Amino acid sequence: MKNDVTEPARKTPLLGEYEVVVLGGGPAGIAAALAAGRRGRSTLLIERYGFLGGAGTAAGLSTFCGLHAVVYGRHEQVIHGIADDILDRLRAMDGLNDPHLTVQNKITAQAYDISAYKIAADELLAEAKVKIMFHALGAGAVMASEDRIEALLVETKSGRYAVRGRIFVDASGDGDLAAWAGAPYEIGDGAGNMLYPSTMFRINGVDPVEAGNAWELIPALMEEAQKSGQRFPRKKPIVRPQRNPIEWRANLTQIKNPDGTAVSGIDAAQLSYGEIEGRRQCWDVFQFIKRVTPGFQNAYIVEIAPQIGIRETRRIAGEYTLSEEDILGCRDFDDAIGVNGWPVEAHIKGDVKFVFTAAGSRGFNQIPYRIILPQRVENLLVAGRCASMTHEGQSSARVTGPCFVMGQAAGTAADLALANDVTPREVDVRALQARLQTDGAFLGRDTEAARAVHQE
Ligand SMILES: Cc1cc2nc3c(=O)[nH]c(=O)nc-3n(C[C@H](O)[C@H](O)[C@H](O)COP(=O)(O)OP(=O)(O)OC[C@H]3O[C@@H](n4cnc5c(N)ncnc54)[C@H](O)[C@@H]3O)c2cc1C
Numbered sequence: 140m141k142n143d144v145t146e147p148a149r150k151t152p153l154l155g156e157y158e159v160v161v162l163g164g165g166p167a168g169i170a171a172a173l174a175a176g177r178r179g180r181s182t183l184l185i186e187r188y189g190f191l192g193g194a195g196t197a198a199g200l201s202t203f204c205g206l207h208a209v210v211y212g213r214h215e216q217v218i219h220g221i222a223d224d225i226l227d228r229l230r231a232m233d234g235l236n237d238p239h240l241t242v243q244n245k246i247t248a249q250a251y252d253i254s255a256y257k258i259a260a261d262e263l264l265a266e267a268k269v270k271i272m273f274h275a276l277g278a279g280a281v282m283a284s285e286d287r288i289e290a291l292l293v294e295t296k297s298g299r300y301a302v303r304g305r306i307f308v309d310a311s312g313d314g315d316l317a318a319w320a321g322a323p324y325e326i327g328d329g330a331g332n333m334l335y336p337s338t339m340f341r342i343n344g345v346d347p348v349e350a351g352n353a354w355e356l357i358p359a360l361m362e363e364a365q366k367s368g369q370r371f372p373r374k375k376p377i378v379r380p381q382r383n384p385i386e387w388r389a390n391l392t393q394i395k396n397p398d399g400t401a402v403s404g405i406d407a408a409q410l411s412y413g414e415i416e417g418r419r420q421c422w423d424v425f426q427f428i429k430r431v432t433p434g435f436q437n438a439y440i441v442e443i444a445p446q447i448g449i450r451e452t453r454r455i456a457g458e459y460t461l462s463e464e465d466i467l468g469c470r471d472f473d474d475a476i477g478v479n480g481w482p483v484e485a486h487i488k489g490d491v492k493f494v495f496t497a498a499g500s501r502g503f504n505q506i507p508y509r510i511i512l513p514q515r516v517e518n519l520l521v522a523g524r525c526a527s528m529t530h531e532g533q534s535s536a537r538v539t540g541p542c543f544v545m546g547q548a549a550g551t552a553a554d555l556a557l558a559n560d561v562t563p564r565e566v567d568v569r570a571l572q573a574r575l576q577t578d579g580a581f582l583g584r585d586t587e588a589a590r591a592v593h594q595e
Contacts, residue, residue: 151292151301154272157183159553160291160304162277165193166539167523167546168310169260170221174550174578175308176267180557182550183302184269185293187276188445191260193312193523195539196253199339199444201381201388205540207238207247208480208503209496214238214247217478217503218540220580221547228259236382242493246482252382275300277311280319286517288320306553306563307519310546313405314453314525322513322521323456326405328530333401334450334486335373336394338417342425343441347384350434354379360431369427372420375491378428386441389428392420394447399488404449413447450486450524450537457527458509458564466504466535467496471583474568475505476575477544478583483535505583506536508552508568511545517562520549544580551575 159175164186229235234255283289290301309316376391402413480503522545524537
């Protein structure tokens with residue numbers, strides 16, 4: 140039996156021609172499309188689901204991490220610009236919690252309402268005149284030459300289309316477009332290990348008064364039960380209340396293949412297995428929580444996230460690769476486009492390991508423009524969790540805050556490249572930085588002044 144099929148050559152209808160084409164509507168893609176659209180660029184955002192938010196909605200996260208850092212001992216929001224616009228919109232919709240301390244009370248995160256986030260993103264992009272094509276799966280690239288993408292191919296319910304673009308932004312999380320275009324990339328830690336995925340779920344019907352600070356009790360109860368032989372998918376569970384405290388979110392599963400390796404987000408068979416395994420874990424661990432936690436006796440699972448949460452797949456090899464040393468050393472870069480203050484959060488087998496910058500340090504590193512510039516392909520930027528970072532570096536800078544930073548910089552750089560008729564690699568970094576600052580971004584400068592203020 141032949142193990143392949145030859146498809147007939149085909150002419151693919153053109154869906155349109157745009158100045159900027161963004162693949163993927165997660166935090167990086169939302170910010171990239173907004174930045175380009177607000178500058179008047181004709182911009183198309185392609186998203187395989189029927190809503191925006193990426194893992195933040197599809198994988199049920201409901202918490203922004205990495206917007207804050209511990210700056211010389213003080214918890215501060217350090218990601219600004221488009222991130223502020225999204226927070227403001229969510230706040231106006233009453234869809235935003237106040238920031239809370241998390242990870243042993245060492246860092247700040249901020250929870251949001253998932254439905255509000257979807258609508259806030261729809262509205263902001265509509266105001267920026269970005270065209271969105273939902274239910275469109277990016278499926279390949281047509282190259283104009285070895286180093287230039289001519290068109291992105293998409294599969295939709297009404298058939299296969301091509302979308303021409305002058306500049307493309309790969310914000311797929313998986314580096315799909317970069318891989319199709321032939322940009323070099325890495326997967327995992329070089330020894331076949333990727334960060335483990337998790338399936339998230341939300342619990343409703345909690346009695347908030349009786350539950351109290353159950354986010355501290357649940358990990359203790361699970362640890363106690365482990366001693367008597369009960370098995371859970373991983374240590375360090377996170378179970379916390381949402382805006383309305385009758386609803387709690389749960390991040391405590393870990394999805395392994397039968398051989399113990401992390402389920403791969405770019406392997407269709409493993410993804411299919413992982414969805415089923417993830418839901419099973421949610422159900423099992425919820426039965427335990429319901430049984431032992433005060434205030435949870437009438438609770439139920441209101442939603443298991445629509446998809447398994449994938450933390451890491453491809454990471455491009457860019458002009459620079461952000462490392463763990465850069466993060467823990469709070470490193471500065473001449474081509475800074477923003478900052479990242481989230482700890483290194485390694486989802487290893489059975490556990491989550493956090494490594495923080497030194498106590499009393501500035502608490503964040505700058506993010507260099509070069510990590511969103513792929514090698515080899517000239518009209519492409521790659522923003523978000525698939526940007527150029529080491530496995531360990533990505534364990535930190537993959538969270539939402541730095542993804543907003545990379546996306547805003549990618550959309551802004553696309554506009555500058557078009558305005559000056561240069562490639563993204565040739566963009567004047569000083570002009571990019573000036574534009575980002577005008578648009579509200581914090582690049583992590585003037586921190587000596589900040590240190591003086593904080594030490595007063
Ligand atoms: C279980 C889990 C829990 C996490 N918890 C948190 C948390 O609490 N807070 C936090 O800040 N971060 C958390 N993270 C990290 C989070 O994944 C990243 O912050 C962030 O979502 C990555 O953003 P992104 O834009 O790079 O990619 P994604 O969020 O992955 O978005 C990529 C988008 O591209 C779309 N897409 C992909 N391929 C295609 C294609 N071929 N065609 C069309 N569309 C495509 C996807 O549907 C998606 O919308 C968590 C991650 C996981 C997996």
